[in-house]
Amino acid sequence: MENNRKLGDILSDLERGNHLPQSESGFQTIWDAAAKFEYPEQDENAAWVRFKSNLESEPLPTPVKLKQNIYRTWAVAASVALLLAFSSYFLVQKFSTNPIEYVATTHNEIVKLDDGTIITLNRNSKITTDSKFGKSHRNVTLIGEAFFEVNKNTAIPFIVKTGSLQTKVTGTKFDVESYSTGYTHVALTEGSVELILNNKNAASLRPGELAIINHSKNEVQISTFESGKTLSWLESKLMFENTPLSEVINRLEEVLGVKFDYPKELDSVLITTSFTELNPELIAEVLSQTLQTKVSVVKK
Numbered sequence: 001m002e003n004n005r006k007l008g009d010i011l012s013d014l015e016r017g018n019h020l021p022q023s024e025s026g027f028q029t030i031w032d033a034a035a036k037f038e039y040p041e042q043d044e045n046a047a048w049v050r051f052k053s054n055l056e057s058e059p060l061p062t063p064v065k066l067k068q069n070i071y072r073t074w075a076v077a078a079s080v081a082l083l084l085a086f087s088s089y090f091l092v093q094k095f096s097t098n099p100i101e102y103v104a105t106t107h108n109e110i111v112k113l114d115d116g117t118i119i120t121l122n123r124n125s126k127i128t129t130d131s132k133f134g135k136s137h138r139n140v141t142l143i144g145e146a147f148f149e150v151n152k153n154t155a156i157p158f159i160v161k162t163g164s165l166q167t168k169v170t171g172t173k174f175d176v177e178s179y180s181t182g183y184t185h186v187a188l189t190e191g192s193v194e195l196i197l198n199n200k201n202a203a204s205l206r207p208g209e210l211a212i213i214n215h216s217k218n219e220v221q222i223s224t225f226e227s228g229k230t231l232s233w234l235e236s237k238l239m240f241e242n243t244p245l246s247e248v249i250n251r252l253e254e255v256l257g258v259k260f261d262y263p264k265e266l267d268s269v270l271i272t273t274s275f276t277e278l279n280p281e282l283i284a285e286v287l288s289q290t291l292q293t294k295v296s297v298v299k300k
Helices: 002-015 024-035 044-057 070-095 245-256 280-291
Strands: 099-104 109-112 118-121 125-130 138-149 158-162 165-169 173-178 183-190 193-197 200-205 209-214 219-224 238-244 270-275
Touching: 099 109, 099 118, 118 125, 138 245, 158 173, 165 173, 183 193, 193 209, 200 209, 200 219, 238 245, 245 270, 245 280, 270 280
Parallel strands: 138 158
Antiparallel strands: 099 125, 109 118, 118 138, 125 138, 138 173, 158 165, 165 193, 173 183, 183 209, 193 200, 209 219, 238 270
């Protein structure tokens, strides 16, 4: 009942014409007192009779236009700001995505995605996607080389992005090699592949076909390939047959992530070899003996 007396004193002040509270804490005091008010038991029928009798015997008061209180304005503005803040938060949560990366450095790495697709990453390679993968899309971005065994889903195509090229499939097996040389190689072993270059359909592949994409010229060249050589990296080895030394060195540098120093006048020399031990120092030694010249690994 002590709280009722406190609220009664406040209301009496207001009835006597005292000013409204001039601070937020004043309103808070009234609010807290009203929240704890203990209501006595009432005879609802008797209360209604008294109210109706007073209403018929007394004239209605003249309406008075009250000034808008600054604190009410502040409260409304604060409520709107809070609503906007929560709305912005939920919108960001709904449409934002979290990036997901899979990286292979010194060894091949096998990755299984949420849709059941299996990816084998070559050394010095990276796959990037996001938390929406498998739900609203199946897009990945590749730097380096990877072999894809794509779980079939005709409703959501699987797309590999490498620069201006998109390799689009629904369910198949294929290899994509796209290090930082301006070229992308796509080798298909099973199913079918659609190549989209600069948002235009460029070509389709059949099993056993290899596409070489020149990004600077927007060109696609299609030929056949020998899976034993092209996919030898899956067994942690690299095979070359009548390949110019410049291409051999470039391939080794891409996969191993190192640089080799050698006489450039030997670039056109054809090399046939198989590297089963992908150790840069050992490879440099083998090339030195084969070419009868000095080949070394450039120290970073």
